[in-house]
Amino acid sequence: MKKLLTLILISFTLTVSAQYDKFFENKTLRIDFYHSGNFEHEYFRPDELIEKKGWAGSKVNLVDTFNFGKFRIMVYDKASDKLIYSRGFSSIFAEWRTTKEGHGACGNYSETMMVPFPKNTIKIAYQSRDSLNAWNTIFEDEIDPKKAEILKPKKPKAETIKLHYSGDPSIKLDIAFIADGYAKNDVDKMKKDFERFKEVLLSTAPYDKLKDKINIWGVIVISEQSGISSPNDSIIRKTAISTSFNGINEDRYILTTDNKALQDLLSDTPYDQIVIMCNTNKYGGGGIFNFYSTFAAGEKSAAFLLQHEFGHTFAGLADEYYTSEVSVQDFYPANVEPWEPNITTLAKFGTKWKDLVADSVAVPTPVNAKFNTVVGVYEGAGYVAKKVYRPYIDCTMKSVKMNALCPVCRRAIERMVDFYSH
Numbered sequence: 439m440k441k442l443l444t445l446i447l448i449s450f451t452l453t454v455s456a457q458y459d460k461f462f463e464n465k466t467l468r469i470d471f472y473h474s475g476n477f478e479h480e481y482f483r484p485d486e487l488i489e490k491k492g493w494a495g496s497k498v499n500l501v502d503t504f505n506f507g508k509f510r511i512m513v514y515d516k517a518s519d520k521l522i523y524s525r526g527f528s529s530i531f532a533e534w535r536t537t538k539e540g541h542g543a544c545g546n547y548s549e550t551m552m553v554p555f556p557k558n559t560i561k562i563a564y565q566s567r568d569s570l571n572a573w574n575t576i577f578e579d580e581i582d583p584k585k586a587e588i589l590k591p592k593k594p595k596a597e598t599i600k601l602h603y604s605g606d607p608s609i610k611l612d613i614a615f616i617a618d619g620y621a622k623n624d625v626d627k628m629k630k631d632f633e634r635f636k637e638v639l640l641s642t643a644p645y646d647k648l649k650d651k652i653n654i655w656g657v658i659v660i661s662e663q664s665g666i667s668s669p670n671d672s673i674i675r676k677t678a679i680s681t682s683f684n685g686i687n688e689d690r691y692i693l694t695t696d697n698k699a700l701q702d703l704l705s706d707t708p709y710d711q712i713v714i715m716c717n718t719n720k721y722g723g724g725g726i727f728n729f730y731s732t733f734a735a736g737e738k739s740a741a742f743l744l745q746h747e748f749g750h751t752f753a754g755l756a757d758e759y760y761t762s763e764v765s766v767q768d769f770y771p772a773n774v775e776p777w778e779p780n781i782t783t784l785a786k787f788g789t790k791w792k793d794l795v796a797d798s799v800a801v802p803t804p805v806n807a808k809f810n811t812v813v814g815v816y817e818g819a820g821y822v823a824k825k826v827y828r829p830y831i832d833c834t835m836k837s838v839k840m841n842a843l844c845p846v847c848r849r850a851i852e853r854m855v856d857f858y859s860h
């Protein structure tokens with residue numbers, strides 16, 4: 439019986455990876471585009487197409503099954519109209535457009551999606567969620583790989599090293615740690631930081647039990663100056679990726695808008711996820727789903743920052759806290775189920791962690807010490823004190839606590855690792 443099941447599984451895997459071979463070559467098409475507009479209007483405009491060797495993503499799980507992110511791309515084989523690849527993502531634009539400035543001015547942000555390199559013409563739909571979380575196509579494009587201008591990658595001014603290797607990138611989750619704000623004299627420190635934070639991530643639950651499904655790469659990048667910019671402290675540094683505090687006018691939010699420099703430096707690195715390790719002692723970080731994470735590597739809570747921000751970027755986890763200086767507005771409208779797996783408005787709770795809540799636990803669940811280790815439905819999450827709920831009294835996504843992701847966040851991460859490692 440076991441043998442039969444193994445045979446069935448092998449033939450299933452062959453069939454689906456034959457799907458990959460039917461539509462794609464064993465390389466990557468990097469699609470750069472601009473995402474522009476404001477609170478009312480939104481535009482996508484294609485920028486450059488660049489070829490990259492190999493495909494680090496799964497060759498089996500090509501269509502996104504999570505439905506996370508503010509945006510997604512849907513890639514169709516033009517001849518058959520079959521959906522052959524899709525991926526959800528979020529972006530700085532999504533956050534910026536909800537700020538005061540985003541209600542009047544016009545923003546323009548560079549973004550990138552990696553897709554397996556198509557053999558034939560593809561149709562791409564760039565989609566955005568509306569206020570009810572329904573998908574709308576904003577822009578449609580076609581790429582004929584035989585006719586389109588597809589650039590060869592330039593040799594990056596970076597060196598990629600293996601920090602933790604468990605196997606072929608197409609059957610592993612590949613995380614690229616890339617350094618910013620480390621000058622020539624900081625290279626030893628950079629290498630020690632790579633090792634330290636690799637250990638931090640691999641010793642955090644649930645990654646600790648999934649090490650054999652993960653590769654971690656270190657990308658050595660030398661910046662002109664040491665440290666990163668912090669405009670509110672009158673500190674401006676010239677660095678390779680231009681990371682800076684005060685992203686969208688929040689002092690401790692570290693972002694870079696130089697997406698193209700970041701992607702160029704990663705030209706030789708097989709990655710599914712990007713973590714920018716910033717050489718600074720000031721508290722801060724950032725994490726945007728399927729875009730990148732940043733964290734302050736020299737700050738005393740750096741291990742927490744990495745775990746927290748990577749939770750946003752990798753598994754689409756929401757912040758579970760609700761007192762904050764975060765300046766984004768109207769993030770979680772009432773009566774619409776948020777897409778993030780670890781918060782709910784109870785609009786469609788059955789799609790979230792209802793299966794993990796015991797019948798004896800009241801919904802909503804009172805915040806009482808006797809429920810400290812009980813999965814429930816606790817009011818206050820996603821920056822909102824009322825009518826948005828979190829699964830646990832405390833979690834790494836709520837407080838500055840290391841290695842304390844709640845069971846619902848851990849399950850979301852396990853599911854995502856599983857998606858990438860087939």
Ligand SMILES: [Zn+2]
Nearest residue numbers: 833835844847
């Ligand atoms: Zn949690």
